[in-house]
Amino acid sequence: MKSSRLLSILLLLQTRGRMTAAQLAAELEVSVRTVYRDVEALHTAGVPLYGDAGHRGGYELLAGYRTRLTGLSAGEAEALFLTALPGPAAELGLGPAVAGARLKLRAALPPALREQADRMSRRFHLDAPGWYARDDDVPFLPAVADAVWRGRVLDVHYRRWTAPTDVERRLEPYGLVLKAGRWYVVAARPGGSGPRTYRVDQILRLTVTDEECAVPDGFDLAAYWREYQRDFHARLHRGEALVRLSPRGVSRLTGAARAAAGSGTVEPDGWTRTVVPVESADDAHDRFLALGADVEVLAPPELRARLAATARLLAERYAAEPPARPVILPESQQSSP
Structure with missing residues (x-):
């Protein structure tokens, strides 16, 4: 373990430059005292490693020194x-x-x-997109990626969900994210309040300008995306519904509804009573209707009434025989006028 830790110190200093004993200890999950001992061991082995004390001090390798060891396990x-x-x-x-x-x-x-x-x-093979997700056409992805890498402002013609749907935007790209097979660019508008998220496949036209832009100091793409996902889910599930679910109904749930069912109460008849999050009245109606007889909505009353009305309409529709379809004879059997 010690030899592996010594190599890790070398590689950290080689790739990151100057680091304090506290930073090395946090990275290696050891005590600062252990780092001191390891640095002394490296000195003894002849590694050109030196350290400075003080607020801006730390350990650093002699300029030009690089180890050829990778230590790959x-x-x-x-x-x-x-x-x-x-x-x-x-x-x-x-x-x-x-x-x-x-x-x-x-x-x-x-x-x-x-x-x-x-x-x-x-x-092992990783195929991230879901089965029913179509492949998005992202012709501008390489250009967006190049702008992210080189720090160049983008002029885009973008299609969004709300009116007006097609808008012109000038964007300062901070980074790219691949989520469930779909690419997103995190970017800010010059003079705007902060970064926002844009789907790359919704970019209709794009021009990479010569204007330079920089990612603000302290911006963390991974941290931004985690917060964006939390906000997205908080906005997504704004309502709740009290339901009873058969065991088969529980097994057919997905996402947040499946998690909610797991904490529900199993009643004597084997059905589960629980509160599930819903996005909207329309979405809840369609999702619960898809479960058929495996769900009973108890509240809110307006959702229950809407599902009952749909059930009555379906019962009436399927109670009658379907209308007879006209018989179309082959052309050879049709009588001449």
Whole structure:
């Protein structure tokens, strides 16, 4: 463990530059005293590592020093191959680069690790989009990615859900996010209040300008996305419905409704009484109607009344025989006028 930790200190300093003992301790999940001992061990081994005291101090490798050791374990080598996403990489225009990097990494691995990495690639495949999700056409994705990377302002013609649907926007891109097979660009409008989220497949026209932009100091894309998802779900489920569900009905629920059913009360007849979140009256009506006889809505009363009205209409429709369809004879059997 100690040799692995010493190598980790070398690689951290090599990739991040100066770091304090506290920062190294937090990264390695050890005490500061342990870091002091490890640094002394590296000094003894002849590693050109020096440290400065004070508020702006820390440990740093001598300029130009780099270790050729990677210290890849079997699990780390497997993880590198498992995280390769050729589909998204190709969409970003990085397919050849990813393939080249995988080839070089594979060639650099010792035979034993190479075999384990190859087995991981053969036995695991990640396909993120859902079964019923269509492939979005994202012709401007490489251009957006290039603007994100180079820090260039975008002029876009964008289609949104609310009127007016088609709008012109000038955007300062902060980053790209791939969620459930769909690409989003997080960007701010010059002079705006902060970043917003835009679907890349809803960009109808795009011009990458020569105007430079920079991501604000302290902006964390992953943290922004976590907060955006929390806000999205809070806005999504604004209502509630009290329902009873058969065991089959519970098994057919998904998402937040499935989680709510798990904390419900199972009644003597085996049905579960619970409160489930709903997005809107229309969405709740359609979702509960799809469960058929496996759900009974108890409240709110307006939703129950609406479902009852729909059930009556369906009962009337299916009580009568369907209208006879006209018989169309083949052309050869039709009589001449």
